[in-house]
Amino acid sequence: MNHHPQYATDFDANAYFNAIYQRPIILEAKKLSQIFKYQQQERTVLKQIDLKIHKREFICIIGPSGCGKSTLSRIVAGLDPYSSGEILVDGTKIHGPSPERGMVFQGYTLFPWKTVKENVMFGPLMKGSSNPVAEAAAREWINIIGLEKYENQYPHQLSGGMKQRVAIARALVNEPKILLMDEPFGALDPHTRQKMQKHLMDLWQNIDITIIFVTHDMDEAILLADRIVALKANPGEIKEIIEVNLPRPRHPELMTTTEFKNLRKRVDFLVHAQEDEIDPALEDLPKIPRMTQVSTHK
Incomplete structure (x- = not known):
């Protein structure tokens, strides 16, 4: 067996999947x-x-x-x-x-006229959150995806990887x-x-x-x-x-x-x-x- 030193050799697949199937x-x-x-x-x-x-x-x-x-x-x-x-x-x-049920597609589906923060705030606002609550939730997720320095930038100013991180944050901020x-x-x-x-x-x-x-x-x-x-x-x-x-x-x-x-x-x-x-x-x-x-x- 060819094991990389970073990997546990005592991994118990049966126990792992049994635990999943109990959920x-x-x-x-x-x-x-x-x-x-x-x-x-x-x-x-x-x-x-x-x-x-x-x-x-x-x-x-x-x-x-x-x-x-x-x-x-x-x-x-x-x-x-x-x-x-x-x-x-x-x-x-x-x-x-x-x-x-949040969704992230291959194509970048961000609103081009909204900033990173406004894109992530969109879901909570649509669910009826107040502006301060939506902004706080958006900021939390923007920090989690590591884009706090870019919260006021627009999608066209971001790389592909950054855009997908924003799309993921926009989906997860709704707590799906x-x-x-x-x-x-x-x-x-x-x-x-x-x-x-x-x-x-x-x-x-x-x-x-x-x-x-x-x-x-x-x-x-x-x-x-x-x-x-x-x-x-x-x-x-x-x-x-x-x-x-x-x-x-x-x-x-x-x-x-x-x-x-x-x-x-x-x-x-x-x-x-x-x-x-x-x-x-x-x-x-x-x-x-x-x-x-x-x-x-x-």
């Missing part, structure tokens, strides 16, 4: 299906999804393009309807968006039960992405939150998740749910270990095992016509 179920999908209809055609995006997520779990959802990862997160957020089945938070059906993240670090450079992954893990370790994180990056999923939900495409069904039996806290160095590499092979196989599950639009790619005299051949 209350915060989110449950029962036979959840989503069918998109266009004119005479139907496409099943999600089919009979059964999933139980426990309080304070970190869940990553992965799968090939077109498997319904983002659709599932949007349904949980209350942004999209669903065709059949049901989805419950703390035993209550989801009906539209709610502050108890669940934080939904759809490819939140996908547009960041590798170094910033790694720093944001660590920052997110630190936040999750220290606050009472359940995270559902959509990604196509298998290394990211293994590094972050308690469990990985692997979806297959056409239709989008749960193929397997993998327990990530690696000790916490996790650091990027973990990726060099045998345990990580073995998990990576398994996840890679699940996502890419069957070529016919790939986005059908990729099946018949046209031959590119010659448009230039420049060539790799001399």
